[in-house]
Amino acid sequence: MTMSTTSAALGAVVQIRPVATAPQSTSSTAAKVERCPTHCSSCGLRELCLPCGLSGADIDRLDELVYTRKRIKRGESLYQSGDSFKSLYAIRSGFFKSSVLLEDGRDQVTAFHMPGEIMGMDGIGTEHHSLNAVALEDSEVCVILFSSLEQASMEVRGLQRQFHKVMSRELVRDQGVMMLLGTMRAEERLATFLLNLSQRFMARGYSQTEFNLRMTREEIGSYLGLKLETVSRIFSRFHEEGLVAVQQKNVRILDVAGLKRMLGRHLAN
């Protein structure tokens, strides 16, 4: 239950209806967004993003903050561990992963991020980022100068409240990941991962049953605390059991209930 209420536990992409590969050429609602690129008030993601719950006048104030956009190519990083912190980033389009670099050079993926989610909050505490944020596909983010956000938070109560909620939900999300890493077996972890992806795609108007993963098996494994071979094996097992149809990056969830049952396994067995 904890996992199902958390917001951002992974990162992948789904193409609804026509399986268009180009991220830009999406459906009509997304196209509308493209026409008014600089305003939160007209952004199709506003219900998922920082403006969520804000009324007209308050959103206008938020619009003033978001005056810069930034395009990040697949494989490039938005920020790296140690970079000085100045801004938060709201994902406009694309996908990212966050990871911590280990001493031995390996990195642990701590999150996957989808459009509407806020990145960069790890840098607030020390004024330096602790995470690496890398685009998993060509992406675009809204740059929110943090000092401006703080200033606006002092003027607009709703905005402050909303920002606090975003940070708090991130904390709750992390708890879900800790639970996953601390108590679940490999099958449960992957099932949780897939269900979470499904839910987040649905929230964005995409298909909840079919999507394309943007990350490799190794990245999934890193996130779930498993080796890439294990991830691959369990995908295959799910496939054999008729739970999902997996072909490389393409995933179709065939039996949501079956996957959910897998999580209650502790009890039901």
Next chain:
Amino acid sequence: MTMSTTSAALGAVVQIRPVATAPQSTSSTAAKVERCPTHCSSCGLRELCLPCGLSGADIDRLDELVYTRKRIKRGESLYQSGDSFKSLYAIRSGFFKSSVLLEDGRDQVTAFHMPGEIMGMDGIGTEHHSLNAVALEDSEVCVILFSSLEQASMEVRGLQRQFHKVMSRELVRDQGVMMLLGTMRAEERLATFLLNLSQRFMARGYSQTEFNLRMTREEIGSYLGLKLETVSRIFSRFHEEGLVAVQQKNVRILDVAGLKRMLGRHLAN
């Protein structure tokens, strides 16, 4: 390196100098704290807590927020999953654990909390707590009505900034735990745990080499993603290797460098 900079990854107690078992009858500085219980400005924990970095006038504003104290007996909970959220809590004395309840009744410990740390931020996002917070010994907390804190944040820039830092550091701490759970072996996890405890005790003026654990092996295991038997075995192994002297809840760290070496194991082997 990530872990070493995180703040709150565990929970245990140390008695400096005389090994007094009563939590109240601590040394002189703590006694001083008891004399002025209701003011952040005179609180011995202010450098670790919310007032950290605030100047005189701003602290006075903070003092207005913290007008309630609450005593929690060992084993009692400060709040439970599902409770409606109204306040944050700054630990005045004592120790807590935070945990998420799993469907099957087991709980995963997500954090241990020491004096000066802020609890309850998990409730901001949904207005309901997602964690259970339980006292591991008789404790006292300062109650901070969240609506008041938000109000004050709109008036005092430094306070807002400080609160954001506290939340952000909690996010960074969580990343450290994820890294621990996702990539470390049992020995590394326990070594990390002990070093983190040591560091946090030191920050509070206690001995960094000797302390008493307030949690059981099972709770440590839950936090570290291990079974209690494994925790016990590794304590024994550390003991044999001369890294620590462990006797039940009492821990003396004999070889800090040795423990640290254990973490660089990936490289150094």
Next chain:
DNA sequence: CGCGCCTTTGAAGGAGCTCAATTTAGGTGG
């Protein structure tokens, strides 16, 4: 078309878990 990266699959090994027995510590009441 060929090269590299990602993925899949197999077989063997190991780290940590499960189950179980024993010891120890701490709290309670006689």
Next chain:
DNA sequence: CCACCTAAATTGAGCTCCTTCAAAGGCGCG
């Protein structure tokens, strides 16, 4: 103050799940 009682900790033995090592197959891209 001691005996009892319960909860916590220790330790052992066997097993399981995941990892490690290895090889082959597939997809995309220049």
